[in-house]
Amino acid sequence: xxxxxxxxxxxxxxxxxxxxxxxxxxxxILILNSFIMLYPVVVMVFSAFKSTxxxxxxxxxxxxxxxxxxxxxxxxxxxxxxxxLNSIVVTGASILLILVLGTMAGYAVAxxxxxxxxxxxxxxxxxxxxxxxxxxxxxxxxxxxxxxxxSRWSLIVTYTAIxxxxxxxxxxxxxxxxxxxxxxxxxxxxxxxxxxMWSVMLPLARPPMAIAAIQNAVPIxxxxxxxxxxIQTDSAKTLPQxxxxxxxxxxxxxxxxxxxxxxAAAPITLLYIALSRQFxxxxxxGAVK
Amino acid sequence: MANVSIRDVRKSFGPVSIIKGxxxxxxxxxFVILVGPSGCGKSTLLRMIAGLEDISGGEIRIGPRxxxxxxxxxxxxxxVFQSYALYPHMTVAENMAFSxxxxxxxxxxxxxxxxxxxxxLGLTPLLDRYPRQLSGGQRQRVAMGRAIVRDPxxxxxxxPLSNLDAKLRVAMxxxxxxxxxxxxxxxxxxxxxxxxxxxMADKIVVMHDGVVEQIGAPLExxxxxxxxxxxxxxxxxxxxxxxxxxxxxxxxxxxxTVLPLDVRxxxxxxxxxxxxxxxxxxxxxxxGTPGAIPATVSVIEPTGADTTLIAKAExxxxxxxxxxxxxxKPGEAIALKPASSQAHLFDDAGVRxxxx
Numbered sequence: 001x002x003x004x005x006x007x008x009x010x011x012x013x014x015x016x017x018x019x020x021x022x023x024x025x026x027x028x029i030l031i032l033n034s035f036i037m038l039y040p041v042v043v044m045v046f047s048a049f050k051s052t053x054x055x056x057x058x059x060x061x062x063x064x065x066x067x068x069x070x071x072x073x074x075x076x077x078x079x080x081x082x083x084x085l086n087s088i089v090v091t092g093a094s095i096l097l098i099l100v101l102g103t104m105a106g107y108a109v110a111x112x113x114x115x116x117x118x119x120x121x122x123x124x125x126x127x128x129x130x131x132x133x134x135x136x137x138x139x140x141x142x143x144x145x146x147x148x149x150x151s152r153w154s155l156i157v158t159y160t161a162i163x164x165x166x167x168x169x170x171x172x173x174x175x176x177x178x179x180x181x182x183x184x185x186x187x188x189x190x191x192x193x194x195x196x197m198w199s200v201m202l203p204l205a206r207p208p209m210a211i212a213a214i215q216n217a218v219p220i221x222x223x224x225x226x227x228x229x230x231i232q233t234d235s236a237k238t239l240p241q242x243x244x245x246x247x248x249x250x251x252x253x254x255x256x257x258x259x260x261x262x263x264a265a266a267p268i269t270l271l272y273i274a275l276s277r278q279f280x281x282x283x284x285x286g287a288v289k
Numbered sequence: 290m291a292n293v294s295i296r297d298v299r300k301s302f303g304p305v306s307i308i309k310g311x312x313x314x315x316x317x318x319x320f321v322i323l324v325g326p327s328g329c330g331k332s333t334l335l336r337m338i339a340g341l342e343d344i345s346g347g348e349i350r351i352g353p354r355x356x357x358x359x360x361x362x363x364x365x366x367x368x369v370f371q372s373y374a375l376y377p378h379m380t381v382a383e384n385m386a387f388s389x390x391x392x393x394x395x396x397x398x399x400x401x402x403x404x405x406x407x408x409x410l411g412l413t414p415l416l417d418r419y420p421r422q423l424s425g426g427q428r429q430r431v432a433m434g435r436a437i438v439r440d441p442x443x444x445x446x447x448x449p450l451s452n453l454d455a456k457l458r459v460a461m462x463x464x465x466x467x468x469x470x471x472x473x474x475x476x477x478x479x480x481x482x483x484x485x486x487x488x489m490a491d492k493i494v495v496m497h498d499g500v501v502e503q504i505g506a507p508l509e510x511x512x513x514x515x516x517x518x519x520x521x522x523x524x525x526x527x528x529x530x531x532x533x534x535x536x537x538x539x540x541x542x543x544x545x546t547v548l549p550l551d552v553r554x555x556x557x558x559x560x561x562x563x564x565x566x567x568x569x570x571x572x573x574x575x576x577g578t579p580g581a582i583p584a585t586v587s588v589i590e591p592t593g594a595d596t597t598l599i600a601k602a603e604x605x606x607x608x609x610x611x612x613x614x615x616x617x618k619p620g621e622a623i624a625l626k627p628a629s630s631q632a633h634l635f636d637d638a639g640v641r642x643x644x645x
Binding site: 179181182184185186187188189190191195199200203204 | 336339340341360361362366367368370371372374375376377378387388391392435439
């Protein structure tokens, strides 16, 4: 018996050492990668605490974090608070609509048998393959005719339309994987169809909802293109568009710009950190069981 | 509590007919088991009683009321699922109280009923846990608790024990039976395991290919199977079947061996028949004994209490269960003498021939 075991023990050992060295290599690559990812963020935050002169003199120096005059000026002397509020309203409303509509559509597609199901899902998926930026001129005309141009609504409806396909795709995929016996049990327990969705299915669908929220929130928050096309009034501008007004034709106050960028990047970074556990859980759901 | 009556019930999915006209009467307080091989339609029939599947034809009554078009929640039934189907995001107590909460039962009453059910199932210390923190047996018990709390007219069980390991299954079997004796609620239970059916049921409904093969008390099915399918399905190891034809002295096998019959059926000699004999109704005999089947030992499986012997005889393998121990080796020639009073005869179509 011992003789028979020996070779497999040896090979198991070399397998372990191989997988350890592989893990070590992977760690190094991941650490390097995180440096590359974090570097611009760190420079941005550092520069926000420096004057334009200091930024060019000592670009990498650690600043004096008590020097918050850039932030004070950005918030006090510019329309930054308005831009910030607009971004929050637009992103928040779009995500809310995407989640509510996307989940309901995904639920119907996933849980009810009907001949049109596949067609509806494919219709939504078609939206994934079509970059809406290509249709910006008809979209502009449509929004103009609807009287939505130059308002936050123009952005909210556009973002909701862009975000729905992926949300429906994610939610339908996940909801389909939930056992139908749960639904049967709830039905026998006396739950109505909306109640089954609300009390039984949705509490289980939090990870995919986090994914749908995050992966839509980041591009919407950062989007520059649609506000540029749709919005002229300063009071309706969002952050990325508003920040460009800090870039002067002849001079740019880099310190203020970086302070503005730092404020702009903060909420979405915090949201990501808050939802990252659910996000990762959702990404790996079903991978390990 | 209520009786359940199933009248000529049919179910088809498109052109495929799953249940082809089933009639079952379930008395008030009875424990009825639907048993059959997978795909026989037993789970579909249960789901039709529950209201989770539409009824294509026929009529189901719970008590005096026809429930064909009544939604599940208004049928006053509770169901235990194979996968337990506990709500993963609710604690044990919340799981059990969910139906009461939906019905708008007052908080205090909810608490009391959950506490009572939990106490009767030994779940009290687990009430604040989530299903993922429970073992398989505990989850099974919570699923039963969820059903008991509602105090329904009918309990429905859909293979509730198939996800448990063998030992736990035996324990839960006894627990469910005891629960039924205590609550005396009409119960319909689906399983593919004939041992479960035999041990628990007041009445067994054997199904095959969407039709009912036989309905009866467990021992009635065992002693007087209506056809070859029931004979082979009920009992473990299965009944042995040997083909032969009717002869003046009994049932003649092709090799010339004649198996004596206690009562000669009133049909003409030469008719082809199948002789059925249960493994425990065969005895070892000296080679050459008249009326014994000559065979060769193939496999010996001792289980402790008894020993299963599989032997090669004409027309296939014959299984024998013997209480006494013996010393035989594979390849040895033996003879197996059937207890003629325990023999069953089936005609060409597989239907029981009245002989005993």
